[in-house]
Amino acid sequence: MKATWEKIEKNLGVLEVEVEAERVAAALDKAFQKVVKKANVPGFRKGKVPRPIFEARFGVESLYQDAIDILLPEVYTEAVEQTDIFPVDRPEVDVEQFAKGQPFKFKAKVTVKPEVTLGNYKGLEVPVEPVEVTEEEINQELERLQQRHAELVVIDEEAAQNGDTVVIDFDGSVDGVPFEGGKAERYSLELGSGTFIPGFEEQVVGLATGDFKDVTVTFPETYHAEDLAGKEAVFKVKVHEIKRKQLPELDDEFAKDVSEFDTLAEYKEDLKKELLSRKEKDSKAAREGIVVEKASENAEVEIPQSMVQSEVQNMVRDFDNRLRSQGMNLEMFLSFSGQSIEDLQEQMKADAEKRVRNNLVLEQIAKEENIVATEEEVNKELNDMAEAYKRTPEEIRNILAANGSLGTLNEDVTLRKTIEFLLENSKEVPAEKKEEAKEESTEAAAE
Template identity: 75%
Template sequence: MKATWEKIEKNLGVLEVEVDAERVAKAIDKAFNKVVKKANVPGFRKGKVPRPIFESRFGVESLYQDAIDILLPEAYGEAVEQTDIFPVDRPEVDIEQFGKGQSFKFKAKITVKPEVTLGEYKGIEVPAQKAEVTEEELGAELKRLQERHAELVVIEDEPAASGDIAVIDFDGYVDGEAFEGGKAERHSLELGSNSFIPGFEDQVVGMATGDFKDVEVTFPENYQAEHLAGKPAVFKVKLHEVKRKQLPELDDEFAKDVSEFETLDEYKEDLKKQLESRKADELKGAKENAVVEKAAANAEVEIPQAMIDSEIQSMIRDFDMRLRQQGMNMDMFLSFSGQTQDDLRDQMKNDAEQRVRNNLVLEVIAKQENISVSDEDVEEELSKMAETYRRTPEEIRGILAANGSLDSLKGEISLRKTIEFLVENSKEVDAPAEAAEEKSEASAE
């Protein structure tokens, strides 16, 4: 088989392939063995029609498309490997010659992985930061834990305030007519959560137990139910009950209730260590992101749209999976958010492009620095995955092999090792005074 590759633009080229006549004949034979099983010829059972009679009745040309379907994927894969190119999209194939006794000639217009021209990637400067936990941050975490363990207490002699849980009946009308989904009884609504139509919760604030009120609102223009979008509505509301969070006291009893410690001081010390560890992980992640994005920004690469589209699809699949883990699906999310899938794709476009750019640059840096993935690296990763999923490393390897994902795992390990290389070769510098002041003010807030 002969294969030649010629670039016609930066990331676009033409692959010309010629397959010898002997392989064409074998592909036609395979096509005949497939088609003859369904051929109806008087006097013969299905699958028993002699080849000469079949060709005389239907013509050998009737086998060509099936033969091409058999031979083309094989020849294309071999040609890609032979010319050492990396397609990133489906090829546009043009059949130039195919027939009995002839070679098979075709051209494929292909978008390939782009070339990357590296810029500076060693010695990248990143702000020096320490995983220190301030008293304000420790206090905020304790406040959050208080909120989590708060009790709801019924308030009878005070009006509803922001942050309270209002137990209400509501009945909604548009143009004087009730509408589907606009009615509920004894619904618990957290005031200030912004989970209802804008303006609704604000008008419930101030109501007292037993009060009735007409709440007037306007549906947003992008509301998911198009027949209600932008229309004014009136909700007849009755407030049954007001519940307010009662925070537990921060004392030794609280520490005993929420931890294995006997005193609040012991618990605070342990909590501070947890926050320091969490902040260290966050700073490590931020440093990795900074060096990767700076290395990517310093490089030159023209990314094909096909690679961005593919990354967006991958991000949408991941997002859909997370939604399902939360008991939702994509259709429900789009309905609740008033968005379309095109809106979602537009929102993901910049992140997708950055991800593709980062990965392309990291791959080239790995090659430039001879960063390789050893069998020991793979075994270590398999052991970690086995521990996470409570399987044996052999089982994990088998699952990945069956899914064709072992090479992807090696790619992920390579990217991670390359990021570690960039971090090790980066320089920590003191943050500018203005940035340090801004960070201090943000922490105080």
């Protein structure tokens, strides 16, 4: 097989391929074995028609498209490897010649991974703020723990407040006509959560157990159900029950319940260490983000929209997986938020483009600095994953290999090493210096 690659503009080029006539013949044989099973020829059972009779009746040309479908994917993959290109989108294939006894010739217009021209990526200034934990932050964490361990207590005599959970019946209608999904019984709703249509929860605040009320709201113009978008709806609401959070006391007993410590003082000291560790990790992640952004801004690269769209799809899939882990899914989220899938994709587009750009720049830096994932580092990653998922490293390796994700694991380890390299070769400056520099720049401009 012969394959040549010619760049025609930016990230676009033409892959020209010629395949031997022998492989064409083999593909025609496979196509015949597939087609003959369905061929109806008088005097022969399906699958038993001799090849010469089949070709005499239907013509050898009837096998061409199936043969192309069989041959094209494998020779395209071989041509990509032979020419050492990295396609990022489906090719536009133009078959120039395909016939029995002749070579198979085709051209494919291919969008490839763009070239990156690196700018400065060493010695980049990264502002660093001191990492410390205040007493206020410890108290805020304790308050969050209180909320998490609070009990819902039924309130009989008081009206509903924000933060309360109300158990309600509701029956919605537009112009007196009920609509799908607008009715429920004994539904638990946390007031102030923003779960329902804007304006609904606010009108339930102040109601008491046993109260009835007609709640009038207007669906958002961007609501996912077009027949309801922008329309006014009336919900007949009945309050069955009001539940309010009862917070536990912050004392030694609380510390025993939520930790391994016997006193609140001991627990607070441990909490301080945990918060400090968390803030140090967050600080490092922030510095990594800054140095990657700066290296990316200093580079030149034109990103194909196909790569951005592909990354958007990955982000939507990851978002759906996170929702499912929380007992929700993408369809429910879109319904509650009044958005369409197109709205969500548009919101993700800017971040997707930034991710693609950053990854391309990091890949190029890794090449320039000969940064690669070692076998030891990949094995450590597999061991960590095995521990997290309660599987053996070999099982994790086999799963990734079956999904075609083993190479991605290598790439992820290499990218993390590259980010570490950038951080190690950056210049830390106090965060105050950044603000001072900004003020000096403003003053100089004014003068």
